[in-house]
Every structure is written in C-alpha cells, then in structure tokens.
Amino acid sequence: MRRDETLKILSEHKDDLREKFGVTSIAIFGSTARDEARPDSDVDTLIEIERPAGFFEVARVKFYLEDLLDTKVDLATPGALRAPIRERIYQDLIYVR
Template sequence: MDVLAIVKKNRFFLKERFGVNKIGVFGSMVRGDAREESDVDLLVEFASTKRSFDNFMELSFFLEELFGKKVDLITTSGLDRYVRPYVESEVVWCEK
C-alpha cells in the first residue's frame, strides 16, 4: 500500500475538512518493513483553529476508513521528547 500517495491524493480535503497543515508518514511503512497487519503511523500538524480532541478523533477515524487499517496518529505538538528524534529522522512529509 502506497500510504504517501493516498495521503497526497487527499491532502486538499484533509486541509479543508480537518485543518491539516502538514502530514507525514513514519514507521514501518516508510522503512519498508511493513506487514499486512502493520498499522499506519502518521504525524500531523493542525491549523491553530482546528486543534481539538474532536477534530483529532474525526481525522483518525477518517484515515482508518481511508486506509482500511489501524492508524496511529500523533500531533507534532504531542510528540514525546524521547521519541521525537527517531520520528523526525524518518518522517516523510506529504509535499505538494
């Protein structure tokens, strides 16, 4: 599954509907060691007007339906300081 291509295809909808400023893929999908049962790890940055728990959950549910897989969605502001260097070193941001 080409997660990045799917995200790119939907990036304008993600921005309009959920206020996504940036979204990137990391983890097994980027490293190339994903298995059929692997989840999709995504790092997201919301516009300041869209930072809410409800919006976060709606985006998470939307992405799980889009991919047909469990999604681990993490915000850039909620990224643990111990994990941050590892995630930032492998995240592939969805660019235009």
C-alpha cells in the same frame, strides 16, 4: 501497507484533509515510512492542524484516515511528542507532497 501506496493515497486526499479538518501537513513514520510494514501493521502519521484541535477533532482525522487507507492508523501531533521519542520519529518522517 506499502510506503508508496500510502503516500499516493494521502497525497490525493491532502486538499480534502485541509478543507475538512484544517490539516496543514501530514507525514508518515515508523514501519510504513521505512517500507517494512507487515500486513497487520498500522500506519503511523504525524499531522499539523492550522487551528487549535482538541481530542475529538484529532479523533475525526484519525477515523477519516483509517477509512481512507483501510487500515489502522496511529495519529500524533508535534505538540504531543515527548523528547525521547521525537528524535526517533523525525528520523523516519516522510512528508506527503
């Protein structure tokens, strides 16, 4: 999926993500953010949620995004990122406006 298309779709549904799941920010990273995604690439996303979120809440957001983007989504939260990979992710990070 192309970077611009992904950002447009996510931007159009940002309010829904906040209302349904409490998502306060969403960003993409990886091949989609670099606009290097292949047809079989997933969309790597980083979300922040206003209330404490367990596994099932994060999974609900993941499934919602997969339906929305019609592709596989890898979903992470800032607290789940370990130091070695965090720096690499933050280099690619593009926040949805």
